[in-house]
């Protein structure tokens with residue numbers, strides 16, 4: 001099913017024409033309402049009249065997270081306070097949170113886009129849907145919540161915490177859809193197993209997972225343990241929150257709601273636009289937002305975009321999964337390492353459980369990377385320090401990681417359950433080099 005056939009299956013030419021029209025209006029709006037953008041455009045010697053088609057977007061200035069911080073809290077807001085109906089803050093994964101104000105119209109667009117996502121996940125009016133993202137300043141909870149209501153399915157606002165109660169609700173109410181972080185999905189699966197609940201006791205069939213990077217191997221793990229289809233859901237508070245892009249039944253890249261969020265991929269060093277198919281930094285322009293619209297916002301998320309037709313019939317472009325943020329790329333002895341590469345390797349080894357952490361340090365002026373990973377409970381029957389099989393597993397993990405990362409990590413095999421479980425976003429990497 002497709003929620004908005006008109007906008008999700010538009011011809012490429014019509015989509016670009018619509019984007020061009022919306023961009024022109026947006027630029028006029030921010031030029032007259034946001035001094036920050038007017039100054040930037042004047043410095044670049046451009047006026048709204050120079051922006052006639054979507055191709056002209058490259059004339060416009062970029063916006064960075066630092067700009068949001070410099071103008072904290074409301075400096076980039078375009079609408080007057082009387083028009084703002086909700087305020088969120090980003091989770092502050094990488095520093096001081098940023099504040100985003102939404103107008104009533106923004107909330108409507110958000111709900112519409114979120115409904116498109118849920119429809120693509122196969123959710124309909126008869127479904128009971130649990131929102132297990134945090135409710136609060138974080139956009140995850142309320143963002144998905146409004147989409148479920150707009151669709152007309154029943155929303156259960158479980159939020160995070162109390163996992164056992166949540167599982168009882170899933171079984172008792174026959175909950176068929178769920179949204180949460182991929183790491184929380186695993187935590188649910190694990191708790192379920194401990195409670196003696198099996199996936200055949202559940203009616204869950206569809207899950208929307210996002211807010212943190214995850215890999216194909218993680219998808220397989222979640223699908224097999226919860227007995228559902230696991231779909232990607234991407235978003236960020238500066239642009240809107242969850243709803244910016246979503247996977248369809250093909251599970252092959254996430255369609256972008258590009259009539260509202262115009263995507264570009266740029267080289268993060270030269271800032272030059274890159275063609276479709278090339279990996280670089282994802283940049284969004286909010287074509288229709290009125291609360292705090294942003295021009296060419298640099299997400300720091302790294303991925304590629306394709307406009308190849310998708311068998312589902314949607315014509316909006318798709319983004320690949322996020323390989324990481326440009327700022328969570330680790331440089332270890334000069335070699336670039338993404339946490340997602342480590343995850344991929346660990347989850348391809350049958351003895352490793354999907355719980356891991358990465359610790360980076362500098363010892364005698366040399367960078368070290370330590371990968372801690374839990375052994376699966378069924379492989380474990382003693383103590384981690386002494387057993388020969390543990391030693392063998394350590395060697396195996398190390399050699400697999402080395403062949404992919406081109407550096408030799410320290411590997412520590414941990415007991416089942418010893419790595420902290422989280423409700424929301426997981427902080428996978430601890431970089432001790434920064435605090436020395």
Ligand code: ADP
Nearest residue numbers: 090091092093210211212213233234236237322
């Ligand atoms: P913060 O930047 O403080 O974490 P947000 O809560 O707005 O603020 O989080 C947005 C970020 O979360 C995105 O820029 C991206 O890095 C990450 N993210 C969100 N959804 C996904 C997803 N489906 N896959 C990978 N990363 C995601």
Ligand code: ZN
Nearest residue numbers: 248310312314
């Ligand atoms: Zn598709």
